[in-house]
Each structure stands twice: as C-alpha cells, then as structure tokens.
Amino acid sequence: MNKTIILNSRPVGKPQLSDFKFVEEEMPALKEGEILLKTKFVSVDPYLRGRMSDAKSYVPPFELQKAMSSGVVAEVLESQNEKFKKGDFVSGMLNWKEFQTSIGENLLKIDDKIAPLSNYLGVLGMTGLTAYFGLTEIGKPQKGETLVVSGAAGAVGSIVGQIGKILGCRVIGIAGTDEKVEMLKSKFGFDEAINYKTTENMTKAIAEVCPDGVDVYFDNVGGTISDSVHANINRLGRIIVCGAISAYNDTSVPQGPRVEHFLIRKSALMQGFIVGNYADKFPEGMKHLSQWLSEGKLIYSETIVEGFENIPQAFIDLFEGKNKGKMIVKI
Ligand code: NDP
Structure with a gap:
C-alpha cells in the first residue's frame, strides 16, 4: 500500500496535526509515458500555510481531502518515458505520497554528484x-x-x-x-x-x-x-x-x-x-548559487527530520522556529 497525506481540515489559526490525515491507497500503476517515483526528501515551507486556507492567492488553495504537495526530491524507480531512466533523481512540485507516477512535466533532473540531493530543495532550489x-x-x-x-x-x-x-x-x-x-x-x-x-x-x-x-x-x-x-x-x-x-x-x-x-x-x-516572477532568470541564479557553494563562500545549513509520518509536524514546527536553515523531511 502507498501512504499519502491529505488536507483533512482548513486550519483556523496555527495548523494542528488533526488538519492532516494519513491514508493508504493502492500502489500506482505505470502507464505509457509515465515514470514511477519514490519520494526521498520533502520540503516543508511557510507558504503552504496560505494554501491550506480557502483564500485566493498567487497559487490555488489545496483541496480538502486531496493530497498535500510541495517541493520534493524523488528517485525514478521505473520509466516508460524516454526522458527519464531508472535511477535518475528529480525535483519538482509533487504530492506528499511515498510513491507516485508523473508524466515528468516540470520535473528537473538533478545530480547528487554536484550537490547532496536535499540541497535542491533549499540553497539550489x-x-x-x-x-x-x-x-x-x-x-x-x-x-x-x-x-x-x-x-x-x-x-x-x-x-x-x-x-x-x-x-x-x-x-x-x-x-x-x-x-x-x-x-x-x-x-x-x-x-x-x-x-x-x-x-x-x-x-x-x-x-x-x-x-x-x-x-x-x-x-x-x-x-x-x-x-x-x-x-x-x-x-x-x-x-x-x-x-x-x-x-x-x-x-x-x-x-x-x-x-x-x-x-x-x-x-x-x-x-x-x-x-x-524571476523564473526566466533561474539559470543565472543557479549559476551564482552553485558557484558560491562550491567555492565555500556560501555555507548551507538544514534541519533534517526523518520519516514520512513526521512531515506535518515538521511543517508545524516552522511556526515555532524549530528549524535552523532549511527544514527538510527525509523519507
Ligand atoms: P524559515 O526557514 O525562515 O522558517 C520559518 C522561520 O520563521 C522559523 O524558523 C522562525 O524562526 C521564524 N518565525 C516563525 N514564526 C515567527 C513569528 N511569529 N515572528 C517572527 N519569526 C517567526 O522559512 P523560509 O526561509 O522558507 O521562508 C522565510 C519567509 O519567506 C517566509 O515568510 C516565507 O513565506 C517567505 N518566502 C517567500 C517566497 C517568495 O517567493 N516571496 C519564497 C519562499 C519563502 P525564529 O526562531 O527566528 O523565530
């Protein structure tokens, strides 16, 4: 079975664990043109709070009883898409699911030889x-x-x-x-x-x-x-x-x-x-950030929480200042 975290209720004030619900689903079946992804790292971010409310913003609100999503780094387990092969790592906006399929749209191939995978959700993300x-x-x-x-x-x-x-x-x-x-x-x-x-x-x-x-x-x-x-x-x-x-x-x-x-x-x-707003200039930003990182001019810090079941708590902890640097959940 495949674990998923859905939005159970819209928070009033500070988000609570009860605003999230863990559900189990059948493992997704791979179709032509798709890749099967295993989640490795999940980014929790303050802006997700806005998406949990039913309010108009620059991104649409999460739907009740549907999967939460955020920046995720995942491994390609199987591929029926010529752009990706088994063993590739990708980052992009994906659901809070242990496994999911994707047609690969808006997923960026990332290289763990250039930087640790979690960096693509933080300093290089x-x-x-x-x-x-x-x-x-x-x-x-x-x-x-x-x-x-x-x-x-x-x-x-x-x-x-x-x-x-x-x-x-x-x-x-x-x-x-x-x-x-x-x-x-x-x-x-x-x-x-x-x-x-x-x-x-x-x-x-x-x-x-x-x-x-x-x-x-x-x-x-x-x-x-x-x-x-x-x-x-x-x-x-x-x-x-x-x-x-x-x-x-x-x-x-x-x-x-x-x-x-x-x-x-x-x-x-x-x-x-x-x-x-600066999407067309992202390559320029990435170039500077990765160069400063490799030259040791930028020190990168992250707080890594372990376990899929701890994603909601890690998110809530952002409002208590429990993180130093980027808050990441390792699956
Ligand atoms: P952080 O890693 O900074 O985590 C949140 C931090 O906010 C906590 O660690 C805490 O640190 C501080 N905090 C929590 N509650 C309060 C409070 N009531 N008053 C003052 N500080 C508080 O998050 P990010 O770096 O990911 O994001 C930082 C900000 O940037 C957020 O507001 C986020 O929404 C925004 N953002 C905006 C983007 C944009 O495109 N405009 C994109 C990404 C982020 P402490 O212990 O110091 O209180």
Whole structure:
C-alpha cells in the first residue's frame, strides 16, 4: 500500500496535526509515458500555510481531502518515458505520497554528484533562488551598505545574509533564539545579530547595531519586527517584502504602525515579490548559487527530520522556529 497525506481540515489559526490525515491507497500503476517515483526528501515551507486556507492567492488553495504537495526530491524507480531512466533523481512540485507516477512535466533532473540531493530543495532550489533574486533584483545592495534580514536563521534568510556579505554589505540578522544569533555570527559571517524574543526595544537595538541606518531590509516575517526596522530605514532605502510569517496564522488582517511616513520621509522603496516572477532568470541564479557553494563562500545549513509520518509536524514546527536553515523531511 502507498501512504499519502491529505488536507483533512482548513486550519483556523496555527495548523494542528488533526488538519492532516494519513491514508493508504493502492500502489500506482505505470502507464505509457509515465515514470514511477519514490519520494526521498520533502520540503516543508511557510507558504503552504496560505494554501491550506480557502483564500485566493498567487497559487490555488489545496483541496480538502486531496493530497498535500510541495517541493520534493524523488528517485525514478521505473520509466516508460524516454526522458527519464531508472535511477535518475528529480525535483519538482509533487504530492506528499511515498510513491507516485508523473508524466515528468516540470520535473528537473538533478545530480547528487554536484550537490547532496536535499540541497535542491533549499540553497539550489526555491529558497536559494528567493534569497538571490529578492536581494539582487529589488534590494540592489551596494558595497558598504547596511543590510538587515529578518527570519535570518531560516532557509531564505541565512542565504540572503551570506549573499549580502559576498556583495560587500554590513549584515545584521534578526532571529528567535540565542543559539541562532550565535550561529548567524560564527557560522554565516553576519556582523551582528539580535534575538527579537529577548530584546525589549527592537527599534533602539537596531539603531545601536546600525549606526549608519538601514539601507536594505530583507523582510521574511513582517509585524512588529518590521515596524522597528522601518523606523531605521535610510533615505533611498529598499524594503524587500519576501514573507510575513508572523501573520500567517492570524484570522484577521493585523493592524500596525503605518509605514507610509517612513517611506515618504526617506524616499524609500517597499516591494513585495514571489520567486516565480524571476523564473526566466533561474539559470543565472543557479549559476551564482552553485558557484558560491562550491567555492565555500556560501555555507548551507538544514534541519533534517526523518520519516514520512513526521512531515506535518515538521511543517508545524516552522511556526515555532524549530528549524535552523532549511527544514527538510527525509523519507
Ligand atoms: P524559515 O526557514 O525562515 O522558517 C520559518 C522561520 O520563521 C522559523 O524558523 C522562525 O524562526 C521564524 N518565525 C516563525 N514564526 C515567527 C513569528 N511569529 N515572528 C517572527 N519569526 C517567526 O522559512 P523560509 O526561509 O522558507 O521562508 C522565510 C519567509 O519567506 C517566509 O515568510 C516565507 O513565506 C517567505 N518566502 C517567500 C517566497 C517568495 O517567493 N516571496 C519564497 C519562499 C519563502 P525564529 O526562531 O527566528 O523565530
């Protein structure tokens, strides 16, 4: 039998294990033109929370009682498709199933000799490309500028900060534990880092570590953390709105201090984006990321949880900050 994880109910507030259900199905039969895939690694990502709600967004919501899906690395077990052979590894958007068939559309062949397979869900996948394009296309950081990154110890943030260092910026990270703060400085080379959970006055703390103000803010979290960075933004500063995880479980749109006067007074730019906007430039992003990785200029970190049955918990744990770097489930 084949194990599948389906969306059992739409979460209200923080997702619960009961929002997911494990079901067993017959093993899929292979048809002409298809490949049979065995799941090896599953990516759990904060944006999946949005897809669990019945709300219009840039990707359609998951359907109730249907399989969940996300970025997956899988092995080709059998092939009736000339583009793939048994033993190939692929990555792409696939279902949370132990085994599944595919016609191979939108699947990328990946090579475990170039990088460990899980990297294709992180630094060489969606989160690495998000970091690269958000920072370079919207932030346009210049040598000597100050870059602040929220969610800094996560999959996107840890790469953003390191790219900032490669491009010659002074980099400050914001994260939720002392261990993460230490890791940002000692492992990823951030110049300073702040624990937002133990710092009473974040606006003051940011002003102290950014004596020349903030030129570029890469925002992964939104909410009060961002309010305190906005208050320190420099003239012609750039605010890259990548994510707002602090609000993903809110049941109404949270109100906060208004950002307009900071933007006007400082002639600052604030722009949201989704990584797919840059799909035609992905090869360029991959080239830089893989080169920096092979040169040791980018350090990649992941939290690997083992076992298909632990996918829902690993996803829920993102909202508790249990991951350092990219959260991945190994099957
Ligand atoms: P992470 O690896 O950063 O994991 C989530 C982290 O968010 C946790 O580890 C936790 O770290 C932090 N967090 C959780 N709850 C809160 C909260 N209430 N306030 C502040 N921080 C919180 O995830 P990703 O790197 O994959 O994603 C980062 C952000 O980027 C997300 O918002 C995601 O939706 C967004 N994103 C956007 C994309 C786009 O195309 N625009 C593409 C990919 C991701 P801590 O311990 O520090 O609290």
